Amino acid sequence: MRTTVKDIMTTAVVAVEEMTPFKDIVDVMHRLHVSAVPVLNRTGGVRGVVSKSDLLLKEAAPDAGEEFHLSPGRRREQHKAVGTVAADLMSAPAVTVPATATVEQAAQAMCRHRIGRLPVVDPDSGRLIGIVGRADVLAVYRRPDADIRADVVNQVITHAFAMDPARFEVAVRDGRVTVKGTVEKRSQTPLLIHAVRHVEGVVSVQDDLAYEIDDDDHVPFQQYY
Amino acid sequence: MRTEVRDVMATDVVSVGEQTTFKEIVEVMYRDGVRALPVLDSTGQVRGVVSTSDLLCKEADPAATEDFHVLPAHRRAQRKAEAVTAAELMTVPPVTVSPATTVQEAARTMRRHDVNQLPVTDGLTGRLVGIVSRADLLGVYTRPDADIQGDILTEVIADRFRLDPGRFDVIVDRGRVAVQGTVERRSSIATLLHAVRRVEGVVSVTSRLEYRLDDLYPVVAP
Known part of the structure; x- marks a missing residue:
């Protein structure tokens, strides 16, 4: 909510x-x-x-x-x-x-x-x-880190993106989120990061995401994230 | 006597270091109920000020990093939206005043630079000695009406203009001044009112002044 x-x-x-x-x-x-x-x-x-x-x-x-x-x-x-x-x-x-x-x-x-x-x-x-x-x-921004982490795992990864939370490692310290793991398609990475940034209380997001399929074969521009 | 910044400033200033993180800044602001924090470097010099408006950029646009902006002002807001430490968030260079600055000058500085707080630094050493906010400056308007009336009669009318205060009626109602009486020359009305407006705590001035001698040239309508 x-x-x-x-x-x-x-x-x-x-x-x-x-x-x-x-x-x-x-x-x-x-x-x-x-x-x-x-x-x-x-x-x-x-x-x-x-x-x-x-x-x-x-x-x-x-x-x-x-x-x-x-x-x-x-x-x-x-x-x-x-x-x-x-x-x-x-x-x-x-x-x-x-x-x-x-x-x-x-x-x-x-x-x-x-x-x-x-x-x-x-x-x-x-x-x-x-x-x-x-x-x-x-x-x-005074939200506890555990609450932020729960929102990222449950609402974003599981609910909004319908992915398996076990494939991701989410760490939150002082509102700064680090997401590690593997997504299916490369094109999902910026969308996922975008959604995590909008979780309440998130200060910044660092990602270390790998992908299985590279479906983004013509990236026209540097992705600004 | 005009009030100086040293008379109204808060001396127990809370400050942060350049590497203080976003969340720590929010916590300090909450704990101490302040809206702006001077950012000090390791030698104790004020490097910048971080305020609630600097922090707000992040909540207003959490995905700011994904955009591309050409305008310098937009890029500055974008940098703040993605920032995580005080050094990145703060507004630089800091706008500071010295303890001897008048309240009026401090109010002008705030308006010119569009800031709500001014760190007060020692003129010689440059070290932080206090902070002054809009509320501190507005304190001059809580002056009692009787004090304002006294200042107008003795300092302005008697001392500066060398007029007989007995010939004037000064009524002060919640800072609003009405001056009644007769001056010698018409030209001195404007200068007298100008001086009254500058008395501390005056909200507005109404003139009911009359003159004996009209020494003003006919004014051509602009």
Whole structure:
């Protein structure tokens, strides 16, 4: 079973309203030790997210209001630097994930949008039900090595590839997997390694796989794995 | 007095070595509840910083090694996704500040380099003495309104501008300042407001200032 966002999210989520003043947001962040708060509109929909970086723009440029900028990016920053309520300070539209998304999808959204926290919404109603941070996502790497090994042997080798697990030697140390053994066809090697990499908690994969039949007689390019 | 980095930084810094493995880094972050760790070499110099965002690349794209990228930024993300030690994962060169840096300058550095933590190094020896995060810097906004008002009246109005503080009404509500009163020349309004904005903890400034003498040339609309 793959972990979904629902399993790792924090449900005690603090949100602010569009008209919450700057200092109240700082106080909430300090008191509750959070680095970003979702901004809700009156109907409970997520309008945006205020993070510490949004607030820090004011400290970085206290007299931003005195400047004139042409580039839209600078103007957006300027708008935030002079803002006094959540609606002016937030990054909008909010990047949210549905509770049913996988941890991998959440990590992808964080990397792509370069943000550290994602509000989690109910897939049906769209209402805020939690928040997920980078640290929550990284928790998948705390999985015990034995669990990872069991997943590789049972789910990948036996189940997904329908191979005999006795023909393989799987070792896991600190999340680093080494697979030794013999596959039937050479073309199966990259597919198998690809599947092992996607097992939760795997840091890296090293393979020492032999094959019985070379069915890959025209490899057009170096395989990048 | 402006707050310096040395006043707000955390001095009990957790750091890792260059050969620390991925999983050990995750464990240290969990154990100590930190989001970024300076990576030290054997002589104690800061070589780089490894943060949760560096680690996240792996989960976002576990099969990154199978791809081929042309863009340098993509290749960098790819290298991090396949990395297993701190030296490979860290962001280099490290962006550091000295203990005497002002909070404002540190905030600018964070924004410019798009980082959330800055290792603080001794200017002479280059050794790690602390770390400062966004939360530490935002601490200046928890200043009580009365302190802000006091600074504006004594430091800005009385000391710097040599005006009589009795002629001004300064109201501070949750960091939002409203200045009321009369200045001699119209031209000094802008410089006065500029100075007020830079008082620590000020969120915004509203001017209700009047002037006796209009010494500004007519401004042509831009």
